[in-house]
Amino acid sequence: MKKFLVFAVICALFVIMGIAQNVVNPDTIVYEEPGPFQSLDPAWEYDTTSAEVIWQLYDSLLQYDGTSTTKLLPMLSTNVPSVADGTILDNGTTYVFHIRQGVYFHNGDLLTPQDVVYSLERLVLLDYSGGPSWMLAEPLLPMINDHYVLTIVQEVAKELGLSDPLSYTSLSSLDIFATGTKVPLNDKYKKALIDAFNLLAKDFEIKGNDVIIHLPQPFEPFLYALTKGGICESVILDEKWCAENKAWDGKADDWWYYHNPTLSQDTLTNIENGTGPYFMKYYISNREIAFQRFDRYWAGPAPTKYAVIKYVNEFTTRLLDLESGQADAIYVPVENLSEVQNDKNIKVSVYPQLSVYELNFTWNLVSDGNPYIGSGKLDGNGIPPDFFSNLDVRKGFEYLFPYETYIKEAYNNLALQPNGAIMKGLFGYSSDLPKYEQNLSKAVEYFKKAYNGELWEKGFKFSAAYESGDTTEQIALTALSNAAREVNPKFQINVVGELWPNLLSDSLSFKLPIFTMGYLADYPDPYDLAYAYYSSTGIFGAFIGQSFVSFAQKNLDPLVNDLLTTSNLSKRAEIVKQLEELDYKDALYIWTDQPFGIFVSRAWLKGWYPNGVRPGIDFYSLSK
Numbered sequence: 001m002k003k004f005l006v007f008a009v010i011c012a013l014f015v016i017m018g019i020a021q022n023v024v025n026p027d028t029i030v031y032e033e034p035g036p037f038q039s040l041d042p043a044w045e046y047d048t049t050s051a052e053v054i055w056q057l058y059d060s061l062l063q064y065d066g067t068s069t070t071k072l073l074p075m076l077s078t079n080v081p082s083v084a085d086g087t088i089l090d091n092g093t094t095y096v097f098h099i100r101q102g103v104y105f106h107n108g109d110l111l112t113p114q115d116v117v118y119s120l121e122r123l124v125l126l127d128y129s130g131g132p133s134w135m136l137a138e139p140l141l142p143m144i145n146d147h148y149v150l151t152i153v154q155e156v157a158k159e160l161g162l163s164d165p166l167s168y169t170s171l172s173s174l175d176i177f178a179t180g181t182k183v184p185l186n187d188k189y190k191k192a193l194i195d196a197f198n199l200l201a202k203d204f205e206i207k208g209n210d211v212i213i214h215l216p217q218p219f220e221p222f223l224y225a226l227t228k229g230g231i232c233e234s235v236i237l238d239e240k241w242c243a244e245n246k247a248w249d250g251k252a253d254d255w256w257y258y259h260n261p262t263l264s265q266d267t268l269t270n271i272e273n274g275t276g277p278y279f280m281k282y283y284i285s286n287r288e289i290a291f292q293r294f295d296r297y298w299a300g301p302a303p304t305k306y307a308v309i310k311y312v313n314e315f316t317t318r319l320l321d322l323e324s325g326q327a328d329a330i331y332v333p334v335e336n337l338s339e340v341q342n343d344k345n346i347k348v349s350v351y352p353q354l355s356v357y358e359l360n361f362t363w364n365l366v367s368d369g370n371p372y373i374g375s376g377k378l379d380g381n382g383i384p385p386d387f388f389s390n391l392d393v394r395k396g397f398e399y400l401f402p403y404e405t406y407i408k409e410a411y412n413n414l415a416l417q418p419n420g421a422i423m424k425g426l427f428g429y430s431s432d433l434p435k436y437e438q439n440l441s442k443a444v445e446y447f448k449k450a451y452n453g454e455l456w457e458k459g460f461k462f463s464a465a466y467e468s469g470d471t472t473e474q475i476a477l478t479a480l481s482n483a484a485r486e487v488n489p490k491f492q493i494n495v496v497g498e499l500w501p502n503l504l505s506d507s508l509s510f511k512l513p514i515f516t517m518g519y520l521a522d523y524p525d526p527y528d529l530a531y532a533y534y535s536s537t538g539i540f541g542a543f544i545g546q547s548f549v550s551f552a553q554k555n556l557d558p559l560v561n562d563l564l565t566t567s568n569l570s571k572r573a574e575i576v577k578q579l580e581e582l583d584y585k586d587a588l589y590i591w592t593d594q595p596f597g598i599f600v601s602r603a604w605l606k607g608w609y610p611n612g613v614r615p616g617i618d619f620y621s622l623s624k
Contacts (some may be wrong), residue, residue, distance in 0.1 A: 023604050024325030026624050028306040031617050032318045033331035034469030035311030036286045038501050041268035042119075042235045043126040043133070046539065048520050049500060051232045052616030053309065056291050057106075058235035058274035060228035061097055061116065069354060069425075069524045069612045072227055076100050076111065076236055076275065076298075077211075081223065093215040095222065101209060103298040105238045106272070106279040113211045117204045118239035118250050120213075124200055125248060125255045127151050128266075129170065130508050130543060132233040134531070135522060138564070139219035140203050147561055148217075150537045152196055152259075159192035169537065171259055182257050190253075197252045220567060224523030230354075230613045231522045241273045277302045277620040287311060291619065303607070303623035313469030322346065322602065328624070329601035329608075329617065333471045334411040340600050350414060351610030353597035356423045356529070357518040359401070359464075359476065359590035361388035364545030366510045372463040373513060378451060380458040380490060383513060387460070389547040392450035394587035397514075398436045399443035400483040401476075401590050410475045411595055418591040420580035421519075421533040425612065427569070428526045428576030434584045435591065444487050459490020464514040465506065468497035473516040476592050480514075508543050516592075521613050526576050527564050533589065534579055535560045540589075548588075555582060 037050040042058055045051055062080060065071040072080045077097040081087035087096040103111035120136055127133040134150045141149040144158055144165055157165035157174060168174060171182075176189035184190040205212040215222065226234045243249040246267040248258040263269060272280050275298065278291035288310040293302045310327070312318050315336050321327035322340070332340055332348075340346045365385040367376045374382025388394055407415045419435035422428050448456045464480070466473035477495040484491035493514075498506065507515050517540070522528045532538045536552035556579065563575045583589065599608060599617075607621040 022325075023624050024328075027304060028308065029304050029329075029605070029619055029622050029624070030308045030310060030321075030327045031329045031619075032310045032312045032321055032327045033616075034313045034467065035309070035500065037289070038504065039263060039266065039269045040272050040280075041126075041266050042232050042237065043123045044128060044131060044263070044266055044269065045233075046130070046132045046231060047500065047504065048230065048615040051230065053289055054232040054235060054272075054274075055228070055276075055615060056278040056307065056619050057272045057276040057280060058232060058237070059276050060226060060232070060235050062223060062227040064227060064229065064611060064613065067609055067611055069521075072223060074100075075228060076103060076116070090214075092218040095213045095215070097211045097213070099209050099211055100298060103275050104294075104296045105241065105275055106294055107238070107241055109238050109240060109273075111236065111238075111275055113206045113209060115239050116211045116236055117206065118242070119236045120234065121200055121204070121250075122237070122242070122248050123233055124152055125197070125259060126261070127153070128260045128262075130539060132231055132522075132539075134537070134539075135225050135231075135233055139215050139217075139222050139225065140200055140213075142199060142216040147557075148564060152200065155196040155199055156192050159195045160189070169542075171256060182259075184256075193256050194252050197255055201252065218565075218567075220564060221523050221525040221527060224525060224528075227523065229523055230520035230615050232615070233522075236275065238273050242268065245271060278307060281306070302620045304619065307619040307622075309617075315469075315471070322600070325602060327602075328605050328622075329599065332598055332600040334414050334595065334598060335409070335471055335475070337412060337414075337598065337600075345603050347601050347603045347605070349599045349608065349610065351597045351599070352425060352612050353595060354423065354425050354521040354524060354612040355518055355595065355597075356418050356421060356591065357473075357476075357516065357593050357595065358418075359397075359480065359592060360507070360512075360515050360517055360540060360544060361394055361397070361589070362507075362510055362513055362515075362544045363389045363547040364510060365513060370511050372465070372506075372511055374461045378454060378458060378460070381461050383460045383462045386545075386547065387462075387513065389545065390450055391587060392446045393455070396443045396446035396450065397480070398587045398590055399439045399446065400480055400487070401436070401592070402438045402479050402483060403436065403592070404438070406476060406479055407593055410472045411593060414598070415593040415595040418594045420583045420591060421529040421589075422526045422576050422580060423521075423529070423594045426521070426524060426526045426529065428573045430577065430580075433577065433580045436584070436587075438483070440483070440487050443483075447488065447491075456488065459488060459492065461492040461494075462513045463494040463496050464516075465496050465498050465503055465512050466516040467500050467503050470516075472593075472595075476516055477514070480590075510543070510545065520615060524613060526572070527560070530560050530563055530576070530579055534583070551586070555586075 037053045039045050061077040062072045063075040065073045079098045081095045099113045138148040154165050157168040277297045281290040281292040283289045291307040293305045295301045318330040322330045367385045419433045464477045481493035533540050534556040536549045
């Protein structure tokens, strides 16, 4: 019997050794996806491809508890503030964070409470157009005329005594600098800039190892805004290192020189110095970024020494790399899922995700030098710049899109059709709210009404864009184009793919008539999505045209603000309902899908877990 046991153990060891030998590059995890990322600066990034990279490099004060999207755990703070333990005070306006000691940045500097204050202030001050600064500007800056402030520019306008300070969104619009510079024209203007900063700085108090944040008014989702999630805007940087690399130096009298930079002006775009479990080993532009384990990580070293994200736009190439073991996990579009489901060496996980996708109408387009709108006229060879300001046009497009067929073909039914920005899984969502379905007769009806019949007679021609490599987005726009031609051969939509940075740039520049986009919840509260899509200053609302801005200011902004200031749950649910009904009535977006998340890896990869607000892969939990 003993001999048999010894023989069995030896055989088991050979089996284990054989399995280990089959694992390719056991000390490196490789993930392949379309890309590339846009920036490594946490105050700049506002896309999940960049957030996924930053996730590996930086930490926030708080983190989500594993798979939960609501329960929080300490991170760089050793506590999650609560009323029960006396670290949330003054009716929800004072928060006390105990900052973790002995935490190292990748360059060897030690984390201090001042680094926390600096990082949160810098996000508000950097404030590039279309960026994530609003998420902390709202809670940290005092309200103006009973409205939350979205940019420090509005506080500067208030300090200057300007009428309607909330109408200002850029320092350049204030005309306070010498031409072509950021030098204040006089002491009055400089004082207003400094006073605005001091309003922000007043929020922060350091006592020993504690950072105490005094909000000027309650802000229901504040802790979520400080949690490492879908957008890593609140991660903590090293103030000393930032200043050494020509980022803001933490001073009150020069912050405006670092405000609203272009991407090329941002000195932290391609470098990093976080406290995260990995540091950047190298970056090959548009191809791959490699990470190495940070052995002094405060929570303990990662189980795997190296990690790599490769940007491979072609699915076939990604699949071949996965099958050969050169990649441990890859992004798999749902339409290709069947190609990986029957391989015993490949593991497929499907999970709920707090993300929503849509087709965006740009209500006001730039006309000069815009190749996407053809002639720029309603003459059959283009569209006028205000084409999608027309409600009949938008409703025609709503009824064109084949929602049910699209979800079946593009997602194999692994997605839901949203009825608005407030997706399933968020408070206030209701499946009873109305949503569009494809109805070509209705589409024809609205197209014939538009422009008093002129549109139907002359037709239109324009280009619509999606992110290259994202086949679901390509399928969506192609389906829309085909349906348009079906109802009227004079309706021509040219579908084009663009790399993510170009797509983002063109959309923010008001060049794209229709473009595909998606939004992973920054935090699991309906206000986050309502602000992004429905507010006149939201990341989508502010960049689809002045006509939408004017509409939103009158019809949507009051509801969005009420959603944030109201704590009564039944009243909040009613506000969500009103917003979604307005969305449907005025055909604001074509809501295409709320997809399930899909993670595909080699069977040897261990430690992966789903989280609906994480921006992508988390190498720290993984091993082979």
